[in-house]
Each structure stands twice: as structure tokens, then as C-alpha cells.
Amino acid sequence: MKTWDVIVIGGGIIGLSLAIALRKRGATVLVVERGEPGREASHAAGGMLVDCLIETPAALQPLTTASARMYPEFVHEIEIESGLTADLRDQGTIVIPRPEHIDDLVLASADLVPAPLAEFEPALAPANRPAFFLKERSVDPRGMTAAALKAAKHRGIDFSSGDPVAAVDLSDRCASGVTTTKTAFHAPKVVNCAGAWSGQIAPHAFPTRPVKGQMLCLASPSRTLLQHVIRTPDVYLIPRSDGRILVGATVEEAGFDKRTDPATIQRFHRAALALVPELRNARILEDWAGLRPGTPDALPILGATSTPGYYVATGHFRDGILLAPITAQVMADVVSGTAPGYDLNPFSPARFPS
Ligand SMILES: Cc1cc2nc3c(=O)[nH]c(=O)nc-3n(C[C@H](O)[C@H](O)[C@H](O)COP(=O)(O)OP(=O)(O)OC[C@H]3O[C@@H](n4cnc5c(N)ncnc54)[C@H](O)[C@@H]3O)c2cc1C
Incomplete structure (x- = not known):
């Protein structure tokens, strides 16, 4: 045996x-x-x-x-x-927080983006809110x-x-x-x-318990369109080195249900285009949902x-x-x-x- x-x-x-x-x-x-x-x-x-x-x-x-x-x-x-490659990237993250979270980020010693946003991440639409930079990595x-x-x-x-x-x-x-x-x-x-x-x-x-997360994946017209992970109160965008850009994610109590909801995916798409207008030329590659293990x-x-x-x-x-x-x-x-x-x-x- x-x-x-x-x-x-x-x-x-x-x-x-x-x-x-x-x-x-x-x-x-x-x-x-x-x-x-x-x-x-x-x-x-x-x-x-x-x-x-x-x-x-x-x-x-x-x-x-x-x-x-x-x-x-x-x-x-x-x-x-x-x-094989895991696409570990260390360009960092730009956080555009809710106004009520700005003080928390300042207290946590997060830095403001080190240059005007339009220079630091040119793909982003102008935002009249402060943006912070975190030295976080991402991986595929x-x-x-x-x-x-x-x-x-x-x-x-x-x-x-x-x-x-x-x-x-x-x-x-x-x-x-x-x-x-x-x-x-x-x-x-x-x-x-x-x-x-x-x-x-x-x-x-x-x-x-399962905590559902829905996600959308776009194929950017250029591999270098977006350099940083972008986190906003509504969505986050995660660029991959091959030009994919992930847009996510929901946090839902929906049992063991992995279906995506077209209205949610469309909302992600609109939010991504509002943040990065050039994504209007991006192809929609895929959407999916997964189940986080919650406690x-x-x-x-x-x-x-x-x-x-x-x-x-x-x-x-x-x-x-x-x-x-x-x-x-x-x-x-x-x-x-x-x-x-x-x-x-x-x-x-x-x-x-x-
Ligand atoms: C939309 C979304 C976005 C996320 N984003 C991030 C992120 O940006 N950063 C981050 O750190 N984390 C993120 N997470 C969380 C992360 O994905 C999970 O915490 C992590 O994948 C959990 O890994 P795991 O191996 O425990 O679970 P899983 O990857 O779910 O693996 C569990 C495995 O167990 C198997 N299994 C279940 N029951 C049995 C059984 N009875 N017998 C044998 N096998 C069984 C399943 O088939 C599965 O393959 C995200 C999750 C989701 C859904």
C-alpha cells in the first residue's frame, strides 16, 4: 500500500x-x-x-x-x-481614495504621487482628487x-x-x-x-464561506498603455505585461455561484473607460467570477x-x-x-x- x-x-x-x-x-x-x-x-x-x-x-x-x-x-x-512566467511587476500602485480615507493614507505615511498625475501615469483621465503612490507589486x-x-x-x-x-x-x-x-x-x-x-x-x-468576486479582462491596444495598478473606490485596474488589463472586483455573499452578471461587467467596463479613456479601443477578452475563502x-x-x-x-x-x-x-x-x-x-x- x-x-x-x-x-x-x-x-x-x-x-x-x-x-x-x-x-x-x-x-x-x-x-x-x-x-x-x-x-x-x-x-x-x-x-x-x-x-x-x-x-x-x-x-x-x-x-x-x-x-x-x-x-x-x-x-x-x-x-x-x-x-514559466508569473509576471511579477513592481511599478507600484496609484490609489485615488475616497475623501474620507485621505487622512488614513496620510497617517499611514503613504506618499502623494511623486509627479503630476498626468506625467506619472499619462493614460489616466484628469482627476481633481489627491492620488497616492504605494510601492506594491502585482503578479499574474x-x-x-x-x-x-x-x-x-x-x-x-x-x-x-x-x-x-x-x-x-x-x-x-x-x-x-x-x-x-x-x-x-x-x-x-x-x-x-x-x-x-x-x-x-x-x-x-x-x-x-465563499465570497464571490466578478472580474473583467480587457486587451489594451498597447502593452505600455498603463504602467501602475490603479485603485479607486469603485474599481481597480491591474495591467499585465502582455497588454491585458483586469478590472475588478465585486465582493458578494452569493453562495457557491460563479456566474457573472452582465450589468456588473458593463459597470466595470464604463468605470475603466472613465479612468483610462484610451481603453475605448480595448477588446473585451473575458469575464469571470471566483470564490474567495472567507471566515x-x-x-x-x-x-x-x-x-x-x-x-x-x-x-x-x-x-x-x-x-x-x-x-x-x-x-x-x-x-x-x-x-x-x-x-x-x-x-x-x-x-x-x-
Ligand atoms: C475576484 C478575486 C480577486 C482576488 N484578488 C486578489 C488579489 O488581488 N490579491 C490576493 O492576494 N488575493 C486575491 N484574491 C484572493 C485569492 O484568490 C484567494 O485568497 C486564494 O486564491 C485562495 O487560495 P486557496 O488555494 O486557498 O483557494 P483555491 O484557489 O480556491 O483552491 C482551493 C482548491 O481546493 C479544491 N477543493 C475544494 N474542495 C475539495 C475537496 N473536497 N477535495 C479536493 N479538493 C478540493 C478546489 O477545487 C480548489 O482547487 C482574489 C480572489 C478573487 C475571487
């Missing part, structure tokens, strides 16, 4: 990154994915690496800051191993998950795709593997990285569960792309019995009654 050291449930960016981190420490790893790896929230995301004091819950700040710092090396490594989550998947396979991580885990198996009240709809896999350690679906796997009903307190759930050998890394809500490198590191520490070097108490699964 084949066994692994660790089974990771879910092949999104969190499961893939953790599988790689565990493999690098010598563990044999099987990723069990319900569909195809990397096709859910991690496929739908914008990829802004937001590390801004006013938008991140205080308890999460140490992890977001650490993860943002880890990003260049994290991406470089999986790009080298996979031969689709490129990154594809690269992580290829790097994981290259490192000898095993995959089972197209068959959902129904339950974590127990032996003497400790984790001993997983049962899927078709078969069973054996390992003394199991990590639940099933995103918005994490709560559906017995025996622990983690309180994750009751908007913080991730990270750590060991009350079942020995069973761990969880989920609930990354709006920050799972940003938080992938640090989550992989601290969870690989926890699973291999090493002190993680960060206070994970705010994220403990024990904070929710089972």
Missing part, C-alpha cells in the same frame, strides 16, 4: 505552495484536488500584493509584510523550476499557479485530480489519510487547503486542529495570493514540528467552536 508523509487537500495556490515547501524539507507529498489544480479562487484573482496598513487587519500585518518581502525570491524560484495568479504546479511536479510531488476528498480518515483518533469519492489515500499527516470548500470535509466543519473574522485559519496529524491552511479571503509564500513557510514549520517564528494564535482553528 503506497503512503505519503503528507496529503494536501486542494491544489490552489495555498496547497501548491505548501506542497513545495514540504517537499523541500524532504517530505513525500500527495496533493488531492477535486477538479484541476489551480482553477478556482487562485485562477480568478487579480494578483495585487496589497500590503497597506489601512486595508489589512492589524493581526495579519506581520504575515502580509513578511510575505510581500518573500515574493521576488518565491516567484524567481518557481519560474526557474518551471520555465494564473501564471503563478501554472508555474507552481509545474515546479511541484518537477520536484516529484504526486497529484490526484478530478476526485474530491469526502473525509479525513482517522485511526486511533489520529489522521491516517483521506477518503475520496472513488478511493482512499494514506498518510499520517493531512492538511486541508480546500479554500472556500474547506468546511465541507469531515470531521471538522471549519467556518469558511467569520476575515482572518485565515492556520495551524493544527484538535485531531492529531490534521492541519488546516485556509480562509485567506482577499489576500491568498499575497499570503502564499509565508503560509507555505509557517505551515511547513507547523507540520514538521518546528516553531514557526510568527505568532499564529490569532489564526488558530481553536478560535471557532467545533
